[in-house]
Amino acid sequence: MDMVNITMNGQKVSAPPGSTILQAAEQAGIDIPTLCDHPVLISIGACRICVVEVKGQRTLITACTFPITEGMEVQTESPQVVKARKFIIDMLFSERNHYCPFCEASGNCELQNLGYRYGLDHWVYPTYTKAFPIDSSHKYLVMEHNRCVLCGRCERACSDLVGNHTLGLRNRGNSSMIHCDASLPWGDSSCISCGTCSQVCPTGAIFDRRSSFMGRDEQTEVVKSICSGCSVGCGTEIVTRAGNVLRIQGDWDAEVSGGLLCQYGRFDPLYEGRERVTKPLLRRAGKLEQAGWDEALRAIADRVGGARANELGVLTSSNCTNEALSLLDMLFRRKLKAPNLGLLNDTAPEQIEPKGWLADIAKSDVILVVGADPVKDQPVSSFFVKRAVDKGARLIVAGGKDNGLAPFASMNVEMADVNKAIEIAGRAAQPIVLYGAGVTEEAAGVLKKLQGKAAFVPLEPGVNTRAAVAFGFTNGFKPSAVKVLYALVGEQDCGITDVLKGVDKNVFLAVQASFKSPVTERADVVLPMAIWSERTGTLTNTEGRVQKANKAVDPAGEAKPDWEVLSLLAEKLGKRLGSSLDEISVNASRQLK
């Protein structure tokens, strides 16, 4: 590729054609300050902090929006530029209440950093006189308009990244302010609590209610991980301080999600109210009591070892790692030859080829959603769909008027009429089909008509369902002959209570769970399991992509990661299935292939 050559502050710089001055500067290691600009958002040149002087231009121009051209001469810190930047900083500080000591963002604030960088040591202009209201009606976030710099990042995130269009701008000029829908309180608005706005806000204008004032960037640690809220597998950053999780952020580098998270991923895990199981429990004389790991495992091993293969039952949720699923499969199906293994949640129908990727949604002109409700079940994928719809793609939803995407669709059809949708998709240039567990067999057959034309992406319910299916777990558990039941419940009970209703009360029940529930109450042995933040392991997302989730904090009490529990149990049963994570992971991924 031919490079475009420019000079910046007298230094020769080359960058690919189409680069902005800002991008070229980044490559050359020249730091141009920004505020409204954000790497994942479309540049709008609003704040004017990044203005630079370009020879031949009538006015100063914004580096974030201006493309480079051959021979361009740029000055990034000329006296004129610095004067303008200082003025803009003065203006921003004078506009609203930017009195840092009271602000949650102090220390993490981009405006504050700019103030330091350009030597703002006093207010040049009178400070703000008009107080704006604070919107604290939202469950997770607070909008403090007085700290807003109107950079519009939140609005762009809400519209351009999430496709939700809740945030907008109201009023004009100096009275401009961010608002929700038609000026509703945030908590009553169409906000879906994905929290992307809070993550892009450069100041303390939008902040997380729970973790505010709990630590500045330099006081916290960040571990990259993968969300286990659904099967999309979004990249997360778990922010901790002294062994406590403060908040979860989207990982901008994440391949699948590009930094997006939804309420399930960002907020819900931190608002967990259920009681943890922190020690193994063993039923003695009809009473569930605390026990040692060894004792508890032995009790299970005894019952499992003493049962016939067809008397063994295994139930698992998909909310566990590839490693755990692999061990479950190896131990019970392969070694103990147990035939009765069941998955607690549904699965999408058999994979239809050619397989597509979630990223293909953006490139499609017709999106067909069949038997899935991503708004409810895989929210971040629904963001991709809404984004594409905003750009002009046609959305057709088959099955269910209550589908969360129905309001965005140009056409809603009954599952039985999926043919109509197929016809339209067939005429499209690049259709994509997102299908879920709700697809009827008949409909699945019809969908195949689009083979060779469309990309097919399954939207699996649950978390690691793709892997569970690959390991042969399907929703087909038969309670009749079971005498000993091993249930890997994990963090969610996934309807196991209903399943257990069909299981005889005398059946020995061993449960591997993180939280106390009616299931653990009913169990004969309960093995405490680490939760999402406490374990390392791999997860397979709905596209089949294997991603590594990392431990951020130590497990509560004596809880252990799902795979470790199974590995220990296998040992007790005299089956060596590997003891280190790496070993198990390698086996698991080999199996998955």
Next chain:
Amino acid sequence: MKVFRSHFLICGGTGCHASGSINVRRALQEEIDKRGLSGEVKVVETGCNGFCALGPVIVAYPEGVVYLSATPDDIPELVEEHLVKGRILERLLYKEPITHEVIPRMHDIPFFALQNLIVLKNRGVIDPENIDEAIARDGYAGMAKALTEMAPEQIIKEVLDSGLRGRGGAGFPTGLKWKFCSQTPGDLKYILCNADEGDPGAFMDRSVLEADPHAVLEGMVIAAKAIGAHQGYIYCRAEYPLALHRLDVAINQAKEYGLLGENILNTGFDLDIEVYQGAGAFVCGEETALMTSIEGKRGMPRPRPPFPAIAGLWGKPSVLNNVETFANVGQIILNGASWYNAIGTERSKGTKVFALTGDVANVGLVEVPMGTTLGQIVYDIGGGIPGGKKFKAAQLGGPSGGCIPIEHLNTPIDYERVTELGAIMGSGGLIVMNEDKCAVDMARFFMDFVQDESCGKCTPCRAGTKRMLDILTDITQGMGKEGDIELLEEMGEIIKNASLCGLGQTAPNPVLSTIRYFRHEYEEHIREKRCRAVVCSALFKSPCQHTCPAGMDVPAYVALVRAERFDDAYKVMLRTNPFPSVCGRVCDHKCQSKCRRSNLDEAIAVKFLKRFVADHATKPKTAPAPVTRKQKIAVIGAGPAGLTAARDLALRGYKVTVFEELSEPGGMLRWGIPAYRLPRDILASEIKDNIEDLGVEIKCNTRVGREISFEKLDSEFDYVFLATGAHKSQSMRVQGENLSGVFGSVEFLRDFNNNEEDWLSGKKRLGTKVAVIGGGNSAIDAARVALRLGADVTILYRREKKDMPAAEEEILAAEEEGVKIEVLVAPLKIEDKDGKVCGITCERMHLKDFDKSGRKIPGAITGSGFTLSVDAVISSIGQAPDMSFVPKESGVGISKWSTFELARGSKSQTANPKYFTGGDALTGPDTVIGAIAAGHRAAREMDSCIRMENGEPAYQEPPEEEIEVPFILDEESVEAPQAKMSELDPARRRRDFAEVELGFERMQAVKEACRCLRCDAEID
């Protein structure tokens, strides 16, 4: 086609609709029907005729007679006269505002005669809702040519060659814009018309759309063909219902005729045009914001690049032009580029439409060739400034533009010149402002507008304009600080440089341009808390008091007249003015010029009320002021400045001696102003009562350098106030000026006043035929005195009567008495016979460009010389001080105008700290009240200088006698003119020097005082 003998074209623009044209039209039709004339006379409603101020406008053809401001009640008579009897109804005709000349035919009215209509060629001529009428006037002919004969490249070349530039304001070459877009690959392109006219006071686009929507559609089709677009949008604000309606009608008719839509004129070219209604955000007039708005989003500008020609509406290549630009295109294609570029200036071609508004006689829509001067637009077309007010500046380009002040009236208006002057062409809003507009307040108004309309996207515009507004508001409220002006300039430059779109980049223009031209007004607001236009009400109690140089408490004494407490009224006057009787007679009453009452009917007769009080009050007895301070002070010159200072200083305890060259005190009041205006005894008693009785010693017949040497003065007195006035006539610099029989007006008046007996008895003789040269008050005084001496008097003045600096009432009085006034005449040579004046040879003048005072400069008409036979000439073209008494080594500086010079930063102290000055000797000839104010100032500064030197605390005014001022205000004011002053009969006046003005009667005065609106009232 049916033929009518007469057409009545009635204007149906929004302006005329507002002034009632719909009802007039209905009445006209009814009247015509009633008289059975409907087969002969056709009534047509046209678009805006342009003469909006005098609407509803009716033009009767074939005669071309224009009837203005008609109401339905006028219609029966109009029809009777014009259509039945065949006579013109004179009372509805146009009257020239200054000469009152009646002009029946539209094309003879200067407003129309001086315009050049291209864009507006159909205004007031066609029915905009009838496409046939547009077609009959070449509508769509240019389009037909473009579609059938020309390739896109040819169209673009023609438009490029024509020199047409964007009329939206920036002036970007239209052809170039089209070229860029046509070169951008893409199947889908858009042609957009910007009809989002948002400047306050601008209505060009609206009028074009209302008067000739087809011209815009035609231009859009041609442009669409040039760039390859098949979809067009007209973005028009919803506040323009009539324009929207007419556009709608025009689009439908054009589609019906195959002139729009699919397969236009069977050429296979398609263009559909949709009208998009804007919600009225100013920023949506900005190109990219407009596109964002059409896309259905909040109208906010986008950064460029990408430019709309590459990626515009919905990311597709688009061309956006303004209404007026498109309206030019059809005719350019039809008549050719060379036809078009022959009009205008070197780099600005064609014509420009201006919405002429504000303080101008002919408010309306004008189209003139580029390069027409601002003065021609304002004066020749606009009819000048109404109400005898002075032009101050014209705001060009609305809130994004700047003002062009009086000294640039000769500026040819084109893109380059206007930009050089700090304004912008803008879309053509031209707001004329008179002297009653405050520059700072105007800047504040526009800043308020832009900060309100700023979209809020970029920081400099959003926050910067707000901060600028805060500073401007502070200044207008008297809270301005030193450094504010510089800060505003700095902020303005950065905002212009760093803002995202045109709105922010031009928002500071009104501030920067007013600072550029009216910096002194900003400084007055900040330093003196003074608003010379009397607009910024936080700075003053009442306009009259603020305008009075001496700050007389006018509302108080007017209120006391109302309460019939004349003695108290006199005491109130005396606080600030030792000469109420004098000022009641000869003051130029600036106070009345800003009287709020004049917005309702006429100003309060402040001067006459003052005279009434002075004539009727019992004067308080003045006790001698005790001498408490050791410094001795000399005042040179017993004129109003000197005597005022002497009084103030005596009241502060100083021993004051006044030296006067002439035999009696009074200065110009005694020696310049004739007794019929200011009786001698009145002046003398006021000097005695209010000055001499305090203990001030006045030494008459004592000229410095003659009776007392400057050195002696210097050694005997600690401080000296030089108030010697301006008593020397300036030279006319014509041949024969030194002949006997040629007088300077002040010298003549002084001699007359000194030797009245000799003059009246005929011992001294002036002449039988006298020419007075000049137009000031002194010229009028000399002429009226000469008249009273029995001469036949002609005043020769080189400009027009309206330009004469003398007070209007004085000119009128002189004419009543029989003084002849010849205007546009200048002397060339004074003829003599045996060394005595026998005639004066003059030249006729004609008026050329404007000078810096906003008056036209007279220039001689070659070969127009003529000789008037006269035997005396009085020259009165100005006076200068006589500085011969001041020795060079005195250290007192004298300017090249022969006036005193001040020490840096002082208002009355000269370079020699012992000498102070004021009045005419400092400023050149000025007013009595100005001299009184100067006297006060000098006394104050001299005293504070002495106290400062002695390390004493500042002077504390002794407590004033408490005079309670009643506050009575009528609930409602009924319109009533100023009370008339009765005067001696002109015939009687010529015979002697009796006072001409007779003064108010008691009840007349009280009634007049009741007219006061009490602007000084503070309501909590």
